[in-house]
Amino acid sequence: MSEFYKKILENNKQWVENKLKLDPNFFEGLSKGQSPPLLWIGCSDSRVPANEIIGAAPGEVFVHRNIANMVIHSDMNMLSVLDYAVNALKVKHVIVCGHYGCGGVKAAMGNSSIGVIDNWIRHIKDVYRFHQSELDAIENEDNRFNRFVELNVKEQVYDLAKTSIVQSAWKSGQELTIHGWVYGLNSGYVTDLGVNFKNNDELDEVYQLKF
Secondary structure (H helix, E strand, O other): OOHHHHHHHHHHHHHHHHHHHHOOOHHHHHOOOOOOOEEEEEEOOOOOOHHHHOOOOOOOEEEEEEOOOOOOOOOHHHHHHHHHHHHHOOOOEEEEEEEOOOHHHHHHOOOOOOOOHHHHHHHHHHHHHHOHHHHHOOOOHHHHHHHHHHHHHHHHHHHHHHOHHHHHHHHOOOOOEEEEEEEOOOOOOEEEOOOOEOOOOOOOHHHOOOO
16 A cells, blocks of 8 residues: 555544544444534635635535536536535535635636536636626736636526525525635635525526426
8 A cells, every 4th residue: 555545544543533532422423413504515626625614523514516616507416415405404504615726717717628627617618708808807817817716606606596496495484595705725714705695586587486
């Protein structure tokens, strides 16, 4: 076995021992079920660990991650996670969290072919097209990149609000609020982008489903 592989196995043993020192019943408690208050939809980037960023313990965050934290209406993986989180776990908050320096968003600003992921990145390119006038007007490339990250998060929050899963929960009176954040890799801080919805009133009428 490689040294790295052996190291992570040892890390697991040490982690278990440390947890049991603090609470001998820690894992027994976790094994009985979960009731997290939060669903986190984030980027797969290894530098953005959901639990650590917000200081959450195991059992407090239900997590879905993909390239560039996308909420795509035909993605059955994301929809399945969302449905379980909202309808089974009864989470009260869903956070879409992007991050500055996102490789998927950066790739969407260019034209290089990477491989199969090109098909995924096309969805991010659509976000650029929606906001092209604003983005093209930003001359500094780093500033344009950062703004594109923010706009992508906002669009994903709107797409989340448009799902029948979220709208059905709101219609039934379930307490559910959705949020858009951006994480700063160089600072560790998150920024609330001000897209926080607890009903569909702010959506265009064409997206407001009737149940």
